[in-house]
Amino acid sequence: MSTIFRPYNSSSGQRSDRSAGDRLRHRQKVREAIRNNIADIIAEESIIGKDRNRIIKVPIRGVKEYRFIYGENAPGVGEGGDGEPKPGDVVGQGKDGKSGQQAGDRPGVDYYETDVSLDELVDLMFEDLELPDIERKRLRQIEIERLFRQKGFRRKGIRVRLDKKRTARSRVKRKKAALKQQPDMPASRRFPFHEDDLRYHHTVTDTRNESNAVVLCIMDTSGSMDTMKKYLARSFFFLLYQFLCTRYQNVEIVFIAHHTEAREVTEEEFFHKGESGGTFISSGYNKALEIIEERYHPALWNVYVFHCSDGDNFESDNEAALKAAQELTRTANLFGYGEIKPLGAGYYGSSMITFFSQIHESNFQTVQIQKKEDIWASFKIFLSKDRAREDAA
Amino acid sequence: MAAEHTLQDLEAWNEKILTLVERFRLDPFPQEFEICDHEDMLSYMVYSGMPSHYPHWSYGKNFEKTKTLYEYGVSGLPYEMVINSNPSIAYLMRDNSLALHILTIAHVYGHNDFFKNNFTFRSTRAEYTIETFKGHANRVRHYIEDPSIGLEKVEAVLDAAHALSLQCRRNLAIKKPTASEEQQMKLSELEPPADPFRAIHRRADQPTPDLRKVPLYPDEDLLIFIRDHNPQLAEWERDLLTIVHRQAQYFVPQIETKIMNEGWASFWHKRIVEALELPQGLHLEFIIRHTQVLRPSPGSLNPYHIGMKIWEDIEKRWNEPSAQDIEEFGPRTKSGMEKLFEVREVERDASFLRRYLTEELIRELNLFEYKKRGNDQVVSRVADEDNWRQIKETLIQNVGTATIPVIKVDDSDYLNNRTLLLKHHHDGRDLQLEYAEKTLKYVQQLWGRDVVMETIIDDRTTLLTFSDGKFIIKKAV
Numbered sequence: 048m049s050t051i052f053r054p055y056n057s058s059s060g061q062r063s064d065r066s067a068g069d070r071l072r073h074r075q076k077v078r079e080a081i082r083n084n085i086a087d088i089i090a091e092e093s094i095i096g097k098d099r100n101r102i103i104k105v106p107i108r109g110v111k112e113y114r115f116i117y118g119e120n121a122p123g124v125g126e127g128g129d130g131e132p133k134p135g136d137v138v139g140q141g142k143d144g145k146s147g148q149q150a151g152d153r154p155g156v157d158y159y160e161t162d163v164s165l166d167e168l169v170d171l172m173f174e175d176l177e178l179p180d181i182e183r184k185r186l187r188q189i190e191i192e193r194l195f196r197q198k199g200f201r202r203k204g205i206r207v208r209l210d211k212k213r214t215a216r217s218r219v220k221r222k223k224a225a226l227k228q229q230p231d232m233p234a235s236r237r238f239p240f241h242e243d244d245l246r247y248h249h250t251v252t253d254t255r256n257e258s259n260a261v262v263l264c265i266m267d268t269s270g271s272m273d274t275m276k277k278y279l280a281r282s283f284f285f286l287l288y289q290f291l292c293t294r295y296q297n298v299e300i301v302f303i304a305h306h307t308e309a310r311e312v313t314e315e316e317f318f319h320k321g322e323s324g325g326t327f328i329s330s331g332y333n334k335a336l337e338i339i340e341e342r343y344h345p346a347l348w349n350v351y352v353f354h355c356s357d358g359d360n361f362e363s364d365n366e367a368a369l370k371a372a373q374e375l376t377r378t379a380n381l382f383g384y385g386e387i388k389p390l391g392a393g394y395y396g397s398s399m400i401t402f403f404s405q406i407h408e409s410n411f412q413t414v415q416i417q418k419k420e421d422i423w424a425s426f427k428i429f430l431s432k433d434r435a436r437e438d439a440a
Numbered sequence: 441m442a443a444e445h446t447l448q449d450l451e452a453w454n455e456k457i458l459t460l461v462e463r464f465r466l467d468p469f470p471q472e473f474e475i476c477d478h479e480d481m482l483s484y485m486v487y488s489g490m491p492s493h494y495p496h497w498s499y500g501k502n503f504e505k506t507k508t509l510y511e512y513g514v515s516g517l518p519y520e521m522v523i524n525s526n527p528s529i530a531y532l533m534r535d536n537s538l539a540l541h542i543l544t545i546a547h548v549y550g551h552n553d554f555f556k557n558n559f560t561f562r563s564t565r566a567e568y569t570i571e572t573f574k575g576h577a578n579r580v581r582h583y584i585e586d587p588s589i590g591l592e593k594v595e596a597v598l599d600a601a602h603a604l605s606l607q608c609r610r611n612l613a614i615k616k617p618t619a620s621e622e623q624q625m626k627l628s629e630l631e632p633p634a635d636p637f638r639a640i641h642r643r644a645d646q647p648t649p650d651l652r653k654v655p656l657y658p659d660e661d662l663l664i665f666i667r668d669h670n671p672q673l674a675e676w677e678r679d680l681l682t683i684v685h686r687q688a689q690y691f692v693p694q695i696e697t698k699i700m701n702e703g704w705a706s707f708w709h710k711r712i713v714e715a716l717e718l719p720q721g722l723h724l725e726f727i728i729r730h731t732q733v734l735r736p737s738p739g740s741l742n743p744y745h746i747g748m749k750i751w752e753d754i755e756k757r758w759n760e761p762s763a764q765d766i767e768e769f770g771p772r773t774k775s776g777m778e779k780l781f782e783v784r785e786v787e788r789d790a791s792f793l794r795r796y797l798t799e800e801l802i803r804e805l806n807l808f809e810y811k812k813r814g815n816d817q818v819v820s821r822v823a824d825e826d827n828w829r830q831i832k833e834t835l836i837q838n839v840g841t842a843t844i845p846v847i848k849v850d851d852s853d854y855l856n857n858r859t860l861l862l863k864h865h866h867d868g869r870d871l872q873l874e875y876a877e878k879t880l881k882y883v884q885q886l887w888g889r890d891v892v893m894e895t896i897i898d899d900r901t902t903l904l905t906f907s908d909g910k911f912i913i914k915k916a917v
Contacts, residue, residue, distance in 0.1 A: 050454050051527075054447050055475040055534045066483055069500030072595075076497055112498055113603050113879045115845045115864075118872035119812050122820060124835040126745070127806030128738030132819045138739045138810050139817040 076110045195250045204247025213246035260349040261299040262291055263338065263379075265331040267356035269306040270323035276387045280355035281318055282422050283385055287353060288314070290430075301338055305331035307361075311338065327364040328356060328399065332371030339378055350379040353429065355416075358386040358399040365402055376408040383429040384413045445538040447475070453542050453716075460712045461549050465781070468552035469566065470527035473545070477534050481517050482507055484531055488691070489523040490573040494580035494683070496598050519733075520544040524555040524694065525569035539718070539725035546712040550705030553784075558700070560693035560788050563612040569690070576683045583676050597680045600882035605688035607662040610841040612692060622656045658848035658863065661685065665849045666860075666886045673886075681886070696788045696840040703747015704784055706734060710748075736805070741838075749805060750796050755780055789839040793832065802828045809834045837867070845871060847893070859907075860887045864895035871895055873904075873913070880906040 125138060132138065200213060222238050264284050272280070291298050302317035303309055306324035309331045335352055343350055352375055360368060375382045386400050400413045414425035450473070461468065476484070486503045487493040509515045519540055522530040530548040532541060555561050565572070580598075583589045609616065617625065626649045635641060659665045667673065667681040694701070713726055736745050755776035757765055766772070774782065783792065802823045809821040809831045821827040821834075836842060846865040854861035860883065864871060876893070883906070884891045890907040901916040 049470065050451075050458065051470075051472040052447055052451055052454070053472065053474040055477065064479075064483075066486060066500055066503040069495050069497055070503055071500065072495075072497035072591075073500035073504065110497075110501060111878075112501075112599075113875050113882065115607065115847055115879050116872045116875050117843070117845060117869040119870070121837075121869040122809050122811045122834050123817070123838055124741065124807055124809055124831060125739045126736045126741055127808055127822075128736045130738060130806075132806070132808040132822055134819050134822060136819040137816045138808075138819055 073110065080110055195252055197248050198251045199249045201247045201249045202243070202245065204245075204249070208248040208250070210246045210248055214240070214244050217246060218244040259343075259347060260351065261301060261339075261343045262287070262351045262353070263301045263303060263335045264288070264317065265303045265305065265309075265335055265352065265354040266317065267306070267326060267328070267331070267354075268304045268320075268322040268324075269326040269359075271326060271359045272357055272387075275389050276357050277321065279387045279389065279416050279419065279422065280385070282419070283355055283416065283426060284353070285318065286422065286426050290426075299343070301335075303331055303334050303338070305334065309334035326356070326360050327367075328354075328360045329364050329367035329371045332368060332375055336371065336374055336378065345378045351381050351383075352379045353383045353385070355385045355387060356399065357388065360399055365399075368399070369402065369405065372403060372411070373406055373408075376406060376411045379410065381410050381412070381429075382408075384411070385416055385425055385429075386413065387416045389417060445541070449538060450532075450541055450545070453538075454545055456716060457542070457546050457549065457712055460546075460715050461553075464708070464711065465777075466549060466553040466708065467557060468528065468549050469525075469556050471548065471552055472527050472529050473548075474529065474531050475534050476531045478510075478517055481521070481531060481533055482510065484521050485518065489521045489529070489531065491529075491570060492574045492577045494577040495584070496602070497595070498602065519729075520548055522548050522551040522555075523569065524561060524564055524566055524690075526556075526566040528552040528555065528566075529570075537725060539722045540729055542716070542718070542722065543709055543713060543726055543729055546709035547705045549712070550708035551701060553708070554697070554701050554704045557781075557785050558693070558697055558788075559613055559786055560611075560696050564690050564693060572686070572690075576687065579679060579683065583680070586676075589676055594676075594680065596885070597677050598684065600885050601663055601681050601684035603879045603882040604662045604886075605684045606692075606695075606841070606844050607660065607847050608664075608685060608688055608692065609660045610692060610696065612689060616661075617657075619656075623651055626651060626656050654852045655849055658850050660846070660848045662847070662849060662862075662883070663688075663886075665852075666883075669852050670886065670888055672888050692841065693788075696790075697792075699743040699747040699750075699789045699839060700784070700787065700792050701747070702743045703749070703751050706744045706748040707751040741835075746805060749801060750792065751780060753798065753801055754783060754796050790836050790842060793836050793839065797832055797835070799828050802831060807831050807835065837869070845869070850894075854892060857890070859890040859892055862891065862893040864893060866896040870897050873897070876904055877906070877911045880904060880911065 125132075200210060218238070218240050221241065221244060225238070226232060264287065266280050266284060268277070288300065291300060300314075302312050302314060304312045304317060304320075304322065305327070306322055307327045307330060311334070312320070331354065339345065339348075339350055372382070372384075384399065384403060386398060388398070400415060403411070403413055412429060414421075414428050416422060416425050454473075482503060484490075485506055486499050493499070510517055517533065519536060520530055520532055522528060528548075528551075530552075532544060536544070555566065580594065583594050584591050630647060630649050632638075632643075632646065654669060655665065663681045663685040667678045667685075673681075710730060713723075713730075718726060734742070734745050734748060736742055757776075758772055758774060758779040759776035761769075761772050783796070787795065805823075807823050807828075808819050809827070810817045811820045812818075821831055823831060846867075847862050848865065849860065850863045851861040852858065862883070876895070880891055880893060890905065892906075893904045895902055895904060897913075897915075903912075903914045903916065905912040905914065
């Protein structure tokens, strides 16, 4: 009987990548699963105000391989080793498929989570969302020259753009050509680089037309906004903020916090600072109008205003708030009002949604957020409203 | 890491090992070794060692997982991999040390011998293994490339088929009766028992069997049943079901004999390497490696360890039977070695444990039974006089295909509307409901009509129904 030994073949390195196609397909499935579960992820994970590079665990439902298996009441057997197991001892957690020494002739135990960076997640989430109506003010489009793009190669250029690989290659070419000319040239002779060998990347600036846009985030920080409500409001704005950062390079964001008075705050303060006091919604709106007047004239800017509040406005301010809101709908491309009314919040305070129903402008949108799961839905409502209208038209 | 040995070294050692293999009367297929690197090994692990295999995302998932575990040092790679084929193909990792290679080569011959001689592998047609898998791969790729079918459709069928692939017959040595044989069986079953006083006995009403029922006897080959009885399936869909079924059948014997097979290979690599009389340095490393592979893994089961213990015990008890052994089994007619070779041919894990895992061994291995309580696994029985039998029973339920619920097609025209009725043959273990739901959905997808499964949950007969995209759990009253 003869035994065959086949030596290691390094070119089989390519063969070892035979799983590339299947891995790619798996990753696509993972992405799909994440997209389908985004509402859950946002509800389950407190991703608010987190570092964008943070890795979060995402539960995945779509990529498990289901089979008929036994459930909880199936006992198992283990080896005691040198220890003396006694009835009642805890020997492990959950069912853990032992992998390792043996090749897979059995389906492995499924893992339920995958690691995704927040960045990736945000990308996925916002894949098909857009700020509505961004094109409306065509006349005011400005040209931005932000991106540099590599385009071809040149023989002259600045040092930092030297392409070493191509340079080396052209030297080799020249050497080969030289050898052809003088076959008797000794191979050991030095063959230095010549200026003609140098190759540089050529870059062009990418000009892109983009609209000027500003987004005003107005949040009620009054005393009636308890922890839960604030959490919901912040979650909403956090999504909005992430969305804007991902999709629009040229969007300005203004944060306004208000109780009885309103003031412009930094991003940090907006997401992390608590305040208290009564509520004059009109103050926030007036502040917004003021800022728009000063810095973002609607003739030049696409303006988006979003406001989150628990709708528990001071009675006497309602009229003023309505007036300011009407003013805002006239100025802004879109004015969204999110009312946060957690379930079981005890009393049923006044609702601005009912009050605002007097506004009939088509660019005014209200949603009610009752629980964490609503956030994503309401977010989508805000950002797809205009498109729905366009579709209808 | 450059290996400090050459292929010639391996060939030389292989010669010596082969001489011993023959001296010990092992009877393997011709062997081929292929040297590979760890990336290759990862791939082979994922694709069951096959040089070609049809594509499916689950292998990509498995690859990522295996690779991650390997890279984080959670689990190592196997030292070798052997395919049950003729000639047998084994992969050796390039970076392993010489001592490890010697151990591995000897171990491979153990597996190879087992593949060739154990009765469960008779049905696998080892001569055609490589070509069969290659043919399957070509066919699946062909369907994927066919513009009228495409990846998505193929994937949907494969997803469903994979979920059901192990719902197949377990003992392939028993021939599956043909349709006409089944009819004969059904008819003869209903014949009255032979009765010498037939003349004076009143004749009992003889029921007429309903020979139109499909299937006549519960059918365990789910994929094949669906393939043959769902007229709406396209030819390529039938072919995919066939492919998945065939591949599962190829692996069933390996699932059925894991403990025996690993034990057998370990038993022999130890015998062979000890007989090789390695130089001290090599021998020392061999002992370390051997101990690493064979060490008991407290809390779970190491099939290498348990298997080898039982093989050694059989040899000992047949060579030097105790008085009690003789009283129980009669005087020995076979030597230990003869007995070993007999056992390796005629048993599989379940019967192997039932016959040869003795009370003494259970105590020595310190086996215990655990149950799930909350999220913890809690010891429920330890190896003492009262409990060892139950532990053995539980162990047998946890080896081979006993880990897969037995589910059979009972009726293909349930309620007279082509609903598929499946019956779970409950053995005390309930099904995991989330998985049952999702898997039933796959059954429904392939069957094309409603599916009902009868099972027992919390001691009550329960019907799980998948109909109109909805899953309904109904307890019987």
